[in-house]
Amino acid sequence: MSQPADPDSRNFGTVAIVGVGLIGGSIAMALKGRGTARSVIGVGRSASRLQEARDRGIIDEGLLELSVAAYRSDLLVFCTPVDRIAAGVREAAAACRPGTLITDAGSVKGSICRDLSEELPSGVEFVGAHPLAGSEKQGFEFAEATLFEDRVCVVTPVTTTSPRALERVSSFWKSLGATLVEMPPEAHDRSLGETSHLPHLVAAALAATLQSGNRALAASGFRDTTRIASGDPDLWSAILLANRGEVLASLTRFGESLERLRVALEERDSRALTDVLRSAKENRESVAVSADCGHKK
Amino acid sequence: MSQPADPDSRNFGTVAIVGVGLIGGSIAMALKGRGTARSVIGVGRSASRLQEARDRGIIDEGLLELSVAAYRSDLLVFCTPVDRIAAGVREAAAACRPGTLITDAGSVKGSICRDLSEELPSGVEFVGAHPLAGSEKQGFEFAEATLFEDRVCVVTPVTTTSPRALERVSSFWKSLGATLVEMPPEAHDRSLGETSHLPHLVAAALAATLQSGNRALAASGFRDTTRIASGDPDLWSAILLANRGEVLASLTRFGESLERLRVALEERDSRALTDVLRSAKENRESVAVSADCGHKK
Numbered sequence: 258m259s260q261p262a263d264p265d266s267r268n269f270g271t272v273a274i275v276g277v278g279l280i281g282g283s284i285a286m287a288l289k290g291r292g293t294a295r296s297v298i299g300v301g302r303s304a305s306r307l308q309e310a311r312d313r314g315i316i317d318e319g320l321l322e323l324s325v326a327a328y329r330s331d332l333l334v335f336c337t338p339v340d341r342i343a344a345g346v347r348e349a350a351a352a353c354r355p356g357t358l359i360t361d362a363g364s365v366k367g368s369i370c371r372d373l374s375e376e377l378p379s380g381v382e383f384v385g386a387h388p389l390a391g392s393e394k395q396g397f398e399f400a401e402a403t404l405f406e407d408r409v410c411v412v413t414p415v416t417t418t419s420p421r422a423l424e425r426v427s428s429f430w431k432s433l434g435a436t437l438v439e440m441p442p443e444a445h446d447r448s449l450g451e452t453s454h455l456p457h458l459v460a461a462a463l464a465a466t467l468q469s470g471n472r473a474l475a476a477s478g479f480r481d482t483t484r485i486a487s488g489d490p491d492l493w494s495a496i497l498l499a500n501r502g503e504v505l506a507s508l509t510r511f512g513e514s515l516e517r518l519r520v521a522l523e524e525r526d527s528r529a530l531t532d533v534l535r536s537a538k539e540n541r542e543s544v545a546v547s548a549d550c551g552h553k554k
Numbered sequence: 555m556s557q558p559a560d561p562d563s564r565n566f567g568t569v570a571i572v573g574v575g576l577i578g579g580s581i582a583m584a585l586k587g588r589g590t591a592r593s594v595i596g597v598g599r600s601a602s603r604l605q606e607a608r609d610r611g612i613i614d615e616g617l618l619e620l621s622v623a624a625y626r627s628d629l630l631v632f633c634t635p636v637d638r639i640a641a642g643v644r645e646a647a648a649a650c651r652p653g654t655l656i657t658d659a660g661s662v663k664g665s666i667c668r669d670l671s672e673e674l675p676s677g678v679e680f681v682g683a684h685p686l687a688g689s690e691k692q693g694f695e696f697a698e699a700t701l702f703e704d705r706v707c708v709v710t711p712v713t714t715t716s717p718r719a720l721e722r723v724s725s726f727w728k729s730l731g732a733t734l735v736e737m738p739p740e741a742h743d744r745s746l747g748e749t750s751h752l753p754h755l756v757a758a759a760l761a762a763t764l765q766s767g768n769r770a771l772a773a774s775g776f777r778d779t780t781r782i783a784s785g786d787p788d789l790w791s792a793i794l795l796a797n798r799g800e801v802l803a804s805l806t807r808f809g810e811s812l813e814r815l816r817v818a819l820e821e822r823d824s825r826a827l828t829d830v831l832r833s834a835k836e837n838r839e840s841v842a843v844s845a846d847c848g849h850k851k
Contacts, residue, residue, distance in 0.1 A: 389771065389773035390773070392774070408773070409770065409771065409773070411771070438770065438771070448767075448768045448771045449771060451763065451764060451765065451768050452764065452768050452771045452772040452773070452775075452776045453771075453773065453775055453776065455760070455763070456760060456775055456776050456779040456780075457775065458812070458815050458816075458819075459756060459760055459779065459812070460779050460834075461811075461815060461830065461831050461834035461835075462808055462811040462812035462814075462815055462830075462834070463752070463753055463756055463808060463811075463834075464834035464835070464837045464838040464841075465811040465814075465830055465833055465834040465837060466748065466752070466804070466807050466808045466811045467748060467749065467837050467841065468748065469837075469840070470745075471745045471748050471749050472840055472841050473706065473735065474686065474706065474708070474735070474745045474746060474749045474750075475749040475841045476686035476687070476705070476706070476749070476750065477689070478749075478750055478753055478754065478781075478782045479749045479750065479753050479841065480841060481778045481779070481781050481782065482753040482756065482757050482778070482779055482780075482781070482782060483753075483779075483834075483838050483841075484775075484778045484779070484838075485775045485778065485779060486831075486834045486835055486837075486838045487835050487838050487839060488831075488835070490828045490831035490832040490835055491828060493831055494824055494827045494828040494831055495824075497819055497827060498819065498822060498824060498827070501819055501822065504819060505816070505819060505820060507763070508812075508816055508819075510763050511759055511760060511763045513763075514758075514759040514760075514762040514763045515755070515756070515759035515805075517759075517762075518755050518758060518759055519755075519802070519805055522755075522794055522795065522798055522801060522802060522805075523798075523802060525795060525798065527791055527792075527795060530791045530794060530795070531787045531788060531791040533758065533759075533762055534758050534783075534785075534787035534790055534791055535787040536762055537757075537758035537759070537760075537761035537762040537780075537783045538758075538761070538783055538784050538785070538787055540761045540762060540764050540766075540783075541761040541780045541781075541783045541784050542784060543766070543769055544761075544764065544769050544772045544776065544777060544780075
C-alpha cells in the first residue's frame with residue numbers, strides 16, 4: 258500500500274523572500290507557480306519596487322519591516338548581498354516564532370554559517386544554501402520560475418544543524434527543481450572559489466585590459482569570456498572579500514597555469530604550448546559533459 | 555537612369571576553398587546559397603572528407619591537388635591553419651593563371667602578409683583577410699551559410715596591394731554578408747592579440763586550473779568564461795606563436811589588471827576592488843553595445 262502524501266511536506270506555508278531581485282524573484286515565482294507556499298511575502302527596502310513586484314504577481318505582499326515578515330513566516334529565504342545576510346538573519350530570528358526555518362542563497366557560505374551556527378534563539382534554525390543559478394543581470398525583471406530547474410543547489414549544514422531543519426530546507430530547494438549537493442560550508446567556499454569567484458576576477462581583469470580602440474574587434478570569444486564581468490561590482494566585491502582566502506589561493510594556482518603558457522610562448526615551445534592547451538580543452542569538455550543537463554543559455 | 559549591374563562584379567567565377575572546415579565550409583555554403591560563384595572547388599588532404607562535403611552539397615567538386623585547383627580558379631580562399639597559409643599561397647600562386655586573386659581567413663596577418671607581399675608571380679595577388687566569426691567547433695559539419703552575416707571582416711592590404719585586388723577581395727567578403735574593416739596587418743595583430751588571442755590564453759589557463767573534484771560545481775559562469783578553451787590545441791598553438799610578440803605584450807597588460815585586483819583583495823580594500831570591477835563592467839558593456847548587431851549565440 259502506498260504511503261498517503263503528507264500535504265504539509267509539499268507546502269512551505271508563508272514564505273518570506275528577503276531581497277526580491279533576480280534570485281529572490283525567481284524563487285517567489287517558482288513557489289507561486291508550483292503552489293508550494295500558502296503565501297509569498299517579499300521584503301525589501303523600496304516600497305515602490307515591492308509594489309511593482311506585487312503588480313507583476315511575483316509576490317503576494319510586500320513588506321519593508323523584516324521583523325514583521327519574520328514573525329508571520331514559516332520559512333525565510335535571504336537573497337540579499339552576502340555581506341548583509343548574517344545580520345539580516347539575526348534580526349529576523351529575534352522576531353520569528355519557534356519552529357521557523359531560515360535559509361539563504363548567498364554565494365559564500367563559511368563566514369555566514371560560522372556566524373549563525375550557535376547564536377539564534379531557541380527553536381529557530383538557519384541552514385545555508387547556494388543555488389548555482391543566476392546571471393550577470395539584476396532585478397526581478399529578469400526572474401524566471403524555471404531558474405533552478407536541473408541546477409545544482411549546494412546545502413551546507415554544520416554540526417549543530419538538526420536533521421529536521423536540514424531535511425526541510427533540502428526539500429524546499431528540491432521543490433524548486435534543483436539537484437542537491439550537501440557539503441560543509443568551508444568545502445563549498447574552496448570549490449566555488451575556483452569555479453565561480455576566480456573566473457569572475459579573471460573575466461574582470463580581461464575586460465579591464467581591453468583598450469577602447471579595440472572594442473570594434475572584440476567578437477564572440479571576447480564577449481563570452483568576459484560576460485560575467487558585467488555583474489554588479491558591489492555584490493561581487495562583497496563575495497570576493499567574503500571568500501578572500503580561497504580566492505587568493507585559486508588565483509595563485511591560476512597564475513601558475515598562465516605562467517606555463519607564457520613561458521611556452523616566450524620560448525617558442527610549440528609542444529609545451531599545445532600540451533597545456535590540450536589539457537585545458539580536456540578539462541573544459543569534462544565540465545561540459547557533467548553540467549550539460551543543467552546548463553541553459 | 556540606374557547603372558546596369560555588371561554581372562561580373564557579383565560573381566567570383568570559380569572559387570577554390572583551401573581547407574574545408576567550419577570556416578571554409580561556411581564560405582562555400584554562402585557562395586552557393588547566394589549564387590555568387592560559378593563553381594566551388596574544395597581542396598583538402600582527405601579524399602573521403604572532400605567526398606562527404608560534396609555529398610552534402612557544400613562544394614561542387616573536391617581536389618587533393620592544390621596546383622590543379624589553383625590553375626582552374628579565379629579566386630582562392632585559404633582557410634588552413636595559420637602556419638600553413640603562406641606556403642600554400644606560394645604553391646598555389648606558382649600554378650595560377652595571371653589575374654587570379656588569393657585571400658585567406660587566418661587569425662594572424664602580419665607574418666603572412668609580410669611573407670607574401672612581394673614574392674608572387676606577376677599577375678597573381680594576395681590580399682589578407684580575417685573574418686571575426688567561427689566557434690570552438692571544428693569541421694564542415696558545423697558550417698553555416700550565414701556565419702559571416704553582420705560580422706566584422708578585417709582586410710589587411712599592404713603598400714604593394716593594387717587597388718583592383720583590394721576592391722575585388724573586399725567585395726568578396728562583403729558578398730558573404732560581412733562588414734569590412736581595413737587596417738594594416740600589424741595593427742590587426744595588435745588588436746586581435748588583445749581581443750582574441752589573450753582571451754584564449756586566459757580561458758585555457760582557467761580551464762587548466764580546474765581541479766577534477768570541482769567539476770560538478772562549475773556552472774554557467776565557468777562554462778562561458780572557458781568556452782573558447784575547447785578550441786583545437788594545434789590550431790591555437792600556431793596562432794599564438796604566429797602573433798607571439800603582441801600576445802606577450804597583451805598578457806603583460808592583463809597581468810597588471812589582475813594584480814590590481816589581487817592587491818585590493820589581499821589588502822581587503824573594498825573600494826579599490828569595486829573600482830576595478832566597475833571599470834571592467836563599463837568596458838564589457840561598451841563592447842556589448844558596439845558588437846550586439848554582430849553577435850549570435
